[in-house]
Amino acid sequence: MSPSQETTAWVLIVTCDSVPGIVAAFSRTLFETGGNIIEMNQYNDVANGQFFMRIYFTHPGGMSDDGLHAELAAVAGRFGAMWSLRNTAVRQKVLIMVSRFDHCLADLLYRWRIGELHMDPVAIVSNHPVEACGQVDMGTIPFHHLPITPQTKTMQEDRLRELIGQTGAELVVLARYMQILSDELSRELAGRCINIHHSFLPGFKGARPYHQAHRRGVKLIGATAHYVTADLDEGPIIEQSVERISHSDTAEDLIRKGRDIESRALSRAVHYHLDGRVIMHGMRTVVFGD
Incomplete structure (x- = not known):
């Protein structure tokens, strides 16, 4: 042939x-x-x-x-x-962003290395030095430290735009990147930027959601992977994962269990996106799971 x-x-x-x-x-x-x-x-x-x-x-x-x-x-x-x-033979180029919590980054890279995620990681970006992710094997993937303050946010995002253009990144993954993207950048990345929110949206939005959940005595905690929009934590939901808890669990227990469900929900959402299984439908998504 x-x-x-x-x-x-x-x-x-x-x-x-x-x-x-x-x-x-x-x-x-x-x-x-x-x-x-x-x-x-x-x-x-x-x-x-x-x-x-x-x-x-x-x-x-x-x-x-x-x-x-x-x-x-x-x-x-x-x-x-x-x-x-x-x-499908052409791997999509993916830029991953992370802050201090590296469990989602480690999980994505592991699933990529074993062939579960059909992608080419072209860059890892963090607002913290590489030492913050010292336990993660990044291999030869370029790491970029882009510190950010309220005064430098515009310049930092301009540098991020340059990296996206230079690497040809088709998808940006916020793997516990604990900074809010500007409305302008969120709109530019519409439909190609996935965030993991460490809570079961639409409840417990904003900061310290596990502590909010603990105060409310919930029996289920969850994580939500969604597309980023200018409306904070309001983007179309791709995947959600839950874990049962009990009255004896502390806020720290919820955080520990949350790491697993966050990694699980994010990797599944990235897989669905890469596999062409997600179709935007206004503020919702149609997801054809495998």
């Missing part, structure tokens, strides 16, 4: 008004161009008349990538659909 005929795996995402014939039209086009559908997920939001679809398929490469794009674009045009097509 020549290189031009090697089978390639693709992820197709489609969003449009819900009308009959969408699935049939895209499926027929993929079949007629030689594609083979491996997995298909769809959701029809009846209340809002919106349709969402994810198709994972392989293609033998008998036609050029441009040709495949053209065929799918023609179908999308018939339905006025927003759509995207991604070659």
Whole structure:
């Protein structure tokens, strides 16, 4: 088999008004161009008349990538659909930001090294020196110390923008980065910046959420991974994880248990994003889990 005929795996995402014939039209086009559908997920939001679809398929490469794009674009045009097509062989470049708590960073890098997260970490950014994450094996991933104060916030974010541009980062992950991004930067990174909030949103927002939960005597604590927006901790939720606790747990016990659920929720959200399983739907998301 020549290189031009090697089978390639693709992820197709489609969003449009819900009308009959969408699935049939895209499926027929993929079949007629030689594609083979491996997995298909769809959701029809009846209340809002919106349709969402994810198709994972392989293609033998008998036609050029441009040709495949053209065929799918023609179908999308018939339905006025927003759509995207991604070659799964191309790893997405990811920039990870962290402060003093490094458990989420360590978990992401571990899952990347064992092949669970299909990404290329291009930079690690922290507002603290590298010694703050001294227990994490960063390997050859470049580390950037970008200290920040209220007076230097604008300059720090300008430097961050430069790094994102220089590295070609397609996704920014706030792995317990304990600084609030400006409204401007949040808007620039819309749909490609994931934060882990150490609480079960929408409850217990802001500082010291585990202490808030302890004072309220909750029986479940959680962590929420969501897209960053200009509204603090209000972005579309991708994944949440919970842990049962009891009256005998202290605030410190909640923090300890919280480290596990934070790592779990964030890694799953990053995986879903990288795998093209998350579709933005206003202030909500459609997540096609695997």
